[in-house]
Amino acid sequence: MTQNRQRVTIAVDAMGGDYAPHEIVKGSIQATRDIGGEKIEIVLVGVENEIHKEMAKYDTTGLPIRVENADEVIRDGESPVLALRQKNNASILQAMQLVKEGEVDAVVSMGSTGTVLVSAIQVLGTLAGIKRPSVGAILNGLAPNTVIFDLGTNVDCKPRDLLNFATIGCIVARKIMHIEKPSVAILSNGAEEGKGNKLAKDTYSLFKGNSFNFIGNVEGNDIPTGKANVIVCDGFVGNVLVKYSEGLGDVLIGKVGKYLEGKLSQEQVDNICSNLYAMTHVADMNGGGMIYGVDGLVWIGHGRSKASQLVESIQQVKHAVNANVAQEIKIELGRLQNQNNT
């Protein structure tokens, strides 16, 4: 697959994020320099004159960057649905449109999650059997061979939703994490079959008939040890878990940092605190995440991303494009839907 691709083209929403457009333009320029112009091309989507003003600060001669004008901007705090209805020429909508028309391979935005999600659904559409796109995370910094779905976009899930998460998770594990035969588990409140709430129990029955490597239930304490490669749960649980972890991490870092002050060098204290951060801020360590379940590749980065995080995000997206992740997910979900209908 990789061999067939000449160059990955990525649309970057120049107007999305706390530091847009300056850090977004800066990061895009940096990415084309770092990755190399023969491998990547970037389309900056947004208010043309603002982007050009930023670009003028750098020497961009020969860099594979072009600008697509989109003269409306959706600000933080606007209602996504309302804003997208009123602003047809918003940068995020135009960027999605480029994916839909096959002009680019993927979109990267540091805009608000709600706006990116809604515009992806609106322009690209959801895949077979998907009600809402899903956000998952590879637990880098804690259990790097584990990905957990869903982290909050889907609540009140049915077993069929968890089957979608498992399907997507397996492709992510194979294609991105390079795990040949990923193990899949259901997060539950007991390890044995028959333990769990209604959703976990019904999902257990459904998973038993499937072809992936289902290893049963895992409990909360099995997450940090990476007992399974793909862990599925209702997005309500995933969201509470990830946020609890972050809050706990912040409290721990504060207390440990204070305790160690004066006992170790500042560098050593910083080192230990950033380790604690990495292990507790599980969803944060990727600088953002892909939304899965729409017909195209879309990356939502953290709003507070600066140039270097954008470069990191672009690299991850390029990797996903080369690995053909979006196409594989579309095929697999289509196959599931057909099985379901017959």
Place this chain on the structure above:
Amino acid sequence: MTQNRQRVTIAVDAMGGDYAPHEIVKGSIQATRDIGGEKIEIVLVGVENEIHKEMAKYDTTGLPIRVENADEVIRDGESPVLALRQKNNASILQAMQLVKEGEVDAVVSMGSTGTVLVSAIQVLGTLAGIKRPSVGAILNGLAPNTVIFDLGTNVDCKPRDLLNFATIGCIVARKIMHIEKPSVAILSNGAEEGKGNKLAKDTYSLFKGNSFNFIGNVEGNDIPTGKANVIVCDGFVGNVLVKYSEGLGDVLIGKVGKYLEGKLSQEQVDNICSNLYAMTHVADMNGGGMIYGVDGLVWIGHGRSKASQLVESIQQVKHAVNANVAQEIKIELGRLQNQNNT
């Protein structure tokens, strides 16, 4: 209330726990010495000659300890329901019977959670509106002014169950934690009203009409900071959360301990690791917990408890008896049930 009580009498299941009966007998003797015989009396329930053999190792002259024979023992790993049906004279059943007959004020057992729960339901019965007793935890070591319900005995909850948890939680916060007007929150995946899964949203509506100090939703990251005194959630979520926290703590302690080795004194390393333990093993820090929702005061301690943990448990139970917790919960749940029926 406290003035009215002459002496608190507690039945201790002498046969329950990994170190029964020797550590249980030892701890009971120690508790009467520590607390003082005018304030406490202990009834050791179990196989008489085994208990007396253990007691003979100590000078128990004048100590307020008596023995009630119960010649059957339920071993770890037995099915609670089956074992309790076959062993009518099991120590845990006899101990519950003493509560029911008003001969003692409370039961303490280090036996298996399942067995203690089932025997409490069987002998004491559940209170008005309660389907299954609830287990909660005061987050000592992390957020000591916060109690969280339910931690796993109730899954697939209805809003009414969460109302019971809130009611019980408020009494625990007032009577045990001495918080005059405890704040109550629903654990959700968003702070605003209207955010949440179906259970959280429906519970929000139900709580708005109630007289307690309802402050709305809290998110996972608000737990470690103690944003509310009483946090309610489905037991599935509570269980996953508490176990995740423990697993995460173990991983963190391992990594931090290793990193600090040789950089700090062993005492300093141990100190920091036990702090990390206390902050992540949130349910563990109380040495066990009360089961709420049965008609009587019942404490389940950790199976691995030794004499000193038993003393600690007995002290907490004595405190709960003096504070009239069981009686208050019975009255409040009865009142709720009446409101519900009218």
